Amino acid sequence: MSVKDTFFVMLIVGVMSLVGNLVGFKNGIVEAIPGMLILILISIAGVALAKFIPVRIPSVAYIVTLACILTFPGVPSAAFINAAMKKVSFLALTTPILAYAGIAIGKDLDTFKKAGWRIVVLSCVVFVGTYIGSAVIAQFILKMLGQI
DSSP states (O other): OOHHHHHHHHHHHHHHHHHHHHHHHOOOHHHHHHHHHHHHHHHHHHHHHHHHSSSOOOHHHHHHHHHHHHHSTTSTTHHHHHHHHTTSOHHHHHHHHHHHHHHHHHHTHHHHHHHTHHHHHHHHHHHHHHHHHHHHHHHHHHHHTTOO
């Protein structure tokens, strides 16, 4: 997928997220546009870095690194970006992304059918393992901080 195609998909997801942000979380579209544009620009920059830097690192690593750097306290852009992000709900972002993932899986349904029942069992084991692992880590950290 080219950077141009990636930008187009991110723009569509951004518009869908803005609508979901308005409907589900009562955050106005106009107020959320700066935060959404920042998210899209950081994502595009991360995808571009992954394509042009010769080291084989997933684009999500570049996106997370850029976002962390730009929002780190003391960085001049941090206050503005954090204020803009408060108007964009995380759950409003996940809905179109999950829908897109579902469509992508649906496109490869024949491959999915060939995997059979084993993929369902594997998915359940991964989900349960991830949940238990997250709960154990959260329990440990909250206990360490004296919250529980």
